[in-house]
Amino acid sequence: MTLSAKDKAVVKAFWAKISSKADAIGSEALGRMLTVYPQTKTYFGHWSDTSVGSEPVVKHGKTVIRALGDAVGKIDDLVGGLAELSTLHAFKLRVDPGNFKILSHNILVAMAVNFPADFTAEVHVSVDKFLAEVAAALAVKYR
Amino acid sequence: MVQWTEFERNTIQDIFAKMDYEVVGPKALARCLVVYPWTQRYFAKFGNLYNAAAIMGNPLVAKHGVTVMNGLDKAVKNMDDIKGIYAELSVLHSEKLHVDPDNFRLLADCLSVVLAAQMGTAFTADVQAAFQKFLAVAVSSLCRQYH
Numbered sequence: 643m644t645l646s647a648k649d650k651a652v653v654k655a656f657w658a659k660i661s662s663k664a665d666a667i668g669s670e671a672l673g674r675m676l677t678v679y680p681q682t683k684t685y686f687g688h689w690s691d692t693s694v695g696s697e698p699v700v701k702h703g704k705t706v707i708r709a710l711g712d713a714v715g716k717i718d719d720l721v722g723g724l725a726e727l728s729t730l731h732a733f734k735l736r737v738d739p740g741n742f743k744i745l746s747h748n749i750l751v752a753m754a755v756n757f758p759a760d761f762t763a764e765v766h767v768s769v770d771k772f773l774a775e776v777a778a779a780l781a782v783k784y785r
Numbered sequence: 786m787v788q789w790t791e792f793e794r795n796t797i798q799d800i801f802a803k804m805d806y807e808v809v810g811p812k813a814l815a816r817c818l819v820v821y822p823w824t825q826r827y828f829a830k831f832g833n834l835y836n837a838a839a840i841m842g843n844p845l846v847a848k849h850g851v852t853v854m855n856g857l858d859k860a861v862k863n864m865d866d867i868k869g870i871y872a873e874l875s876v877l878h879s880e881k882l883h884v885d886p887d888n889f890r891l892l893a894d895c896l897s898v899v900l901a902a903q904m905g906t907a908f909t910a911d912v913q914a915a916f917q918k919f920l921a922v923a924v925s926s927l928c929r930q931y932h
Contacts, residue, residue: 677910678917694910747894751901751913758902763819764837766898770820 645771650717652768656760657714663756668707669700671745671752679744685737706745713776720779732783739784742777749773787922789864796915800900801861809899810850815841817888817895824888853892860923867926875930886928893920 673694716723831845
């Protein structure tokens with residue numbers, strides 16, 4: 643499953659469309675993940691508050707979505723472009739890669755909530771593929 | 786037995802009471818066939834599934850989407866024994882339809898996305914949690930008779 647030229651175009655266009663709300667989507671996705679999949683909270687024991695809209699969740703959601711926006715710009719070489727982030731996730735954060743899928747799902751939900759008309763099935767499949775490629779690139783250095 | 790909080794029960798009843806099965810079912814199934822094209826393997830007899838537009842407009846897909854929602858409705862009306870209510874459906878999906886259970890999860894994810902688009906901000910994280918828990922129980926019950 644690789645990104646076709648069409649997938650890349652769709653992802654770029656949709657990301658441009660959501661750019662004004664990207665930070666909010668990132669924060670919302672993270673908040674949803676922590677609420678709907680409580681086991682993911684195990685990575686955030688150092689946060690006083692993991693609820694939707696809390697300060698650490700809002701801040702970290704922004705970090706994640708901005709990194710994803712960055713990845714859109716590197717869509718032609720995600721493995722190369724995300725090498726440093728892969729090192730970070732593999733050796734420092736040690737996030738079980740199964741969680742990438744969980745966060746991806748919640749990003750898709752946040753997109754659907756905020757852009758119901760634009761998040762068509764065709765956009766959904768391309769974005770889902772993109773997020774899967776990002777997850778794979780992040781997992782490269784794990785072992 | 787599955788323990789449901791009052792919030793979860795009320796949320797599920799509320800969501801399904803307000804849901805138009807004729808709209809959500811077709812949308813969710815069509816989305817599943819587009820986003821996860823390998824799921825089309827079960828619908829070879831449905832005619833034109835060649836592209837997203839064809840799938841979204843296919844009347845057999847739409848009809849089956851409604852069938853799926855009616856199946857979920859049974860679980861909504863029997864939340865304390867979804868396992869029992871789904872025993873026959875489970876045998877059907879395993880022995881007759883030969884559906885890989887992973888597909889149930891894929892359809893469940895699409896249903897969540899469609900509902901999120903429909904409900905907007907009313908689809909809060911807590912509502913999403915309740916809805917996905919319900920779907921997980923339905924999926925698990927559907928898998929139970931597989932051997």
